[in-house]
Amino acid sequence: MFDVKRHSATILSFPFTFVIFAFFVVPLCLVVMVSFWDYNSYSIIPDFIFTNYQDIFYGCVKSLPDLCTSFATYISSLKFVFITWLITLLTGFLVALFLSFCVSSLQMQIVLFLLCTIPFWTSNVIRMISWIPLLGRNGLVNSTMQNVGLTDSPAEWLLYSEFSVILAFVHLYTLFMVVPIFNSMMRIDRSLIEAAHDAGASSFQTLTNIIIPLSRPGIIIGSIFVITIVMGDFITIGVMGGQQIPSVGKIINVEMTYLQFPAAAANAVILIITTLMIIFAMTKLVDIRKEL
Template identity: 55%
Template sequence: MTLSRITPYLQASPLALILLAFLVLPIATIVMVSFWDYDSIQIFPAFVFTNYEETISSPVTWNTYLNTLKYTVIVWGLTLFIGFWVAYYLAFHIRSATMQMVLFLVCTVPFLTSNIIRMISWIPFLGRNGLLNQTFMAMGLIHQPLEFLLFSDFAVVLAMVHLYTLFMVTPIFNTLMRIDRALIEAARDAGANGWQILTNVIIPLAKPGIAIGSIFVVTLVMGDFITVRFMSGGQSASVGLMMSNQIALLQYPAAAANAVILLVIVLLLVAAILRIVNIRKEL
C-alpha cells in the first residue's frame, strides 16, 4: 500500500482513537453491565435480561419516561419560541455587527456561573415567601402566596427553559446570519408582506439551525436530573433522576439498562429530527 493511500487513515486515526476511548468503549461498557445481575451488596457478571424486563414491565418506569418526554416537549417548544425570536431580533433588527456581538455576549453572561447556581437562584424568587409572591401580594393581585411557583412542574420547566434557551438561540442565530438578504428584498419586491416573508423565506431557511438547537435541547432535557431533583422538591421524577437514585443504591446494572433505553430513545428522536431537516447545510 502506497503512502498516498494510507495518509487519510493516518490523519483520521487520532480522532478515531479519541472516539474509541471516550465514546465507544464507555457505551460498550454500559451495555455490557446492563446485562449483569446484582443483589443488595454485589454485582454478578452474567448475561440476563432481568434488568430490561423489570424496566419495561414497571408502570412506575413507564410513567417516569412519559414524564421525561413531557418535560422534553414543553421545554423544546418554549425554547424554540423564545430562541427563534431572540435570534431573529439579533439578526434582522440590529444593524451593527458590533452591537449584535455585544447583545449576543449579554445572552451568554449567565453561563459565567454554574448551572446549579443559576437554578438555585430561582428558589428565593419563586418561594412561598419569595420576591415574586411578596410583590404580587403587595400589589394586591393575590391574597395568599401562589404554591405552584416552586417545587412543581412549573418550576422544573422554568429552570430548564432558563438553562437551555441559549442552546437554541446560538444555532438559529448562526443560520439567520447566513441568509442572503437579497432573498428577503426579492420577496418584498414581489409583494410579500412581513408574515409571508417570515413563513415562506426565513423559517424554511432557518430549519437547519432549528434542528441543531432542537437536538441540543432534547438531549440535554432527556438526560437532566439535577434540575428535576431541586426544582420539583422531590415531587416529580425523570429518567436521569431515576438512574441517579439507582446508582446511589448501588444498582448499577439497572441504571445501565435504563441508560441504554434512554440512549435508544434519544437517538430515535435525533433521527426523526434529521429525517425532517437536512442539517448538512449548516455544517
C-alpha cells in the same frame, strides 16, 4: 509503497477516531454489557440475563390499563422535554430573528449576543438555585403579588412544581437554541429578503417562506442540543421539583446510589434508545451534514 499524501485524510482522522472510540464507543458498549449483568445487595455479577429489562416493563403488563411507574416516569420526562423544547424554540427563534434582522450594526449584534452569554459565565447550579429566593413562599414574586392584591396567600405552585422545573430548564438551555438558529439566519442571503419585498411579499410571508425554511438546519441542531440535555437532566428536576417529580435520570441516579449498576445501565440504555429515536426522526427533516 505507502502513499502518505494519498492517505493524508485517513491519517489525520486517526486521533479523532481514537478519541471517539475511547470516550464514546467503549463506555457505551460497557453500559450495554453491564445492563445484562446480575447484582445483589453488595456486588454485581457478570452474567447475561434480561432480568433488568424485564423488571422495567413487567409491571407495565400487570398494571394495564393504568400506566405503570416506569412508563409514567418516561412520559413525565418526555413531557418536560416537549414543553421545554417548544418554549426554547419560540424564544430562541425570536431572539435570533431580532439579532439577525432587526439589529443592523455588527458591533451591536456582538454586544447583544455577549449579553445573552453572560449567564453562562456562572455555574448551572448557581443559576438554577437563584430562582428559589424569587419563587419561594416569602420570595420576591409572592411578596409582590400579595402587596399589589393579586393573591391573599403565597402561591404554592411557583416553586417545587412542574412550573419551576420548566422555568429553570428554559433559563438554562435557551442559549443552546439561540446560537445555531442565529448562525443559520446570518448565512441567509439578504438579497433574497430584498427580492421578496420587491415582489410584494409581506413580512409574514417572508418569514414563513424564506427565513424559517432557511433556518431549519439551525432549528434542528438547537432542538437536538436541548432534547438530549433535558432528557438526561435529573439535578434540575430534583432541586426545582423538590425531589417530588419523577424522571428517568433520577431513577438512574437512585439506582446508582444503591449500587444497582445493572438496573441503572438498563434504564440508561432505554433512555439512550429513546433519545436516539427522537434525534433520528428530527434528522430526517433536514440533511444536517449537507446544510453545514
